[in-house]
Amino acid sequence: MKRPAKLKQGDEIRVIAPSRSIKILSDEGIQLAKQRLENLGFKVSFGKNTSISDLQQSSSIEQRIEDLHEAFADQQVKAVLTVIGGFNCNELLPYINYQLLMENPKILCGYSDVTALANAISTKCQFITYSGPHFSSFQMTGLQDYQTNYFIKCLMGAEPYQVYPSTHWSDDLWFLDQENRVYEETEWKVYSAGETTGSLYGGNLCTLNLLQGTPYFPDITDSILFIEDDELTNPETFARDLASLLQAANGIKGLLIGRFQKVSRMTEEQLYFILDKHPQLKNIPVLYDIDFGHTQPSITLPIGGTIHVHSNLRKVEIVNF
Incomplete structure (x- = not known):
């Protein structure tokens, strides 16, 4: 199983919404999560369709796929972080260009509904993905240090721990x-x-x-x-x-x-x-x-x-x- 390149200070993290839309978060929450990631030394960008919200607080398959493909194709993006979980991530799986992802392996991190996406990518593309905090998880204040510590160890470190x-x-x-x-x-x-x-x-x-x-x-x-x-x-x-x-x-x-x-x-x-x-x-x-x-x-x-x-x-x- 191939290991994607580790994150470094100054790297860009792209936030996408393969399940629920970012609209489920408050403006204050979005800014707080973004600021915390920036304080860790990362640049934060957002997929163009993350704010679209339909009857089930998500966007179309085509829009979610577009953001996923653009994140992996963009050479400036070094990691992909999901907004939050939901119920419909598995809808995307037949429409993913796995060859594109395989040729551009990079960190994908999220949990809950993102389990479907992460395991599918690891299975089809043979590189490690990550079950860990969503973008929305960085809004949390109490217990954040523990969560962030292992996020950094896993996504930035190289030695066993x-x-x-x-x-x-x-x-x-x-x-x-x-x-x-x-x-x-x-x-x-x-x-x-x-x-x-x-x-x-x-x-x-x-x-x-x-x-x-x-x-x-x-x-x-x-x-x-x-x-x-x-x-x-x-x-x-x-x-x-x-x-x-x-x-x-x-x-x-x-x-x-x-x-x-x-x-x-x-x-x-x-x-x-x-x-x-x-x-x-x-x-x-x-x-x-x-x-x-x-x-x-x-x-x-x-x-x-x-x-x-x-x-x-x-x-x-x-x-x-």
Whole structure:
């Protein structure tokens, strides 16, 4: 798997909206996120169609494809950052010029619905993409340092590094109220002990499963999976989606599960009940309540990269990214 060129100070980041439009953000939020990225030393530009918003708060397939292709074709652009998630990113997959992207590999970063786009590009073009902050994520004030630290390590660094738990996490509506937030102490937890090294694939579970049976689904057999889900999941749907993914994998080497949002009603008892159904998960390293997904803060992970997991030590090392 090829690694796109790392970001450097002064590089241009292009913001595009392959799911929801940038119109979902406030003008103040856009300026705050842009300023934070500029303070890190980057130039920020926007796709021409990011502000178009239709009945489903998105734009046409043609407009989203245009922005994606222009971002990868523009030699001044060194990374592509998505505005936010949504529900329709997978609509784009048959219309992407994968040859264009393959000839111009560069960083693509986002999460949630962008799972479909990132995994499809890694699969078809054979270069690493990234599950990490959206452009909109840089609006957040509290817990931003942890999130930004791993964004920089993954997208600018070259040497392997270990990921450590955040000190605190939050599942509040920070985008509505930055001042009155509720924080809880972080604890990464072990379901089964073990140690392994392997290729990493995953992202938002229900979105990744949309790719099954298509040419855009990665070969996840013998990989390490990372999965998370949002407020729309519950124990029953998570169990069904996990079973489907494990059946598609035909054997995996490790599993990382992102922290669940509170509204999902996923208790530790429910999670163990679900995981206990799958004998293979007792013989590989499995960690849960990890810092990625729809709670804050979130690390950046390389889709198609290589990681090392030592679950009983709660150790995750990013090796090739």
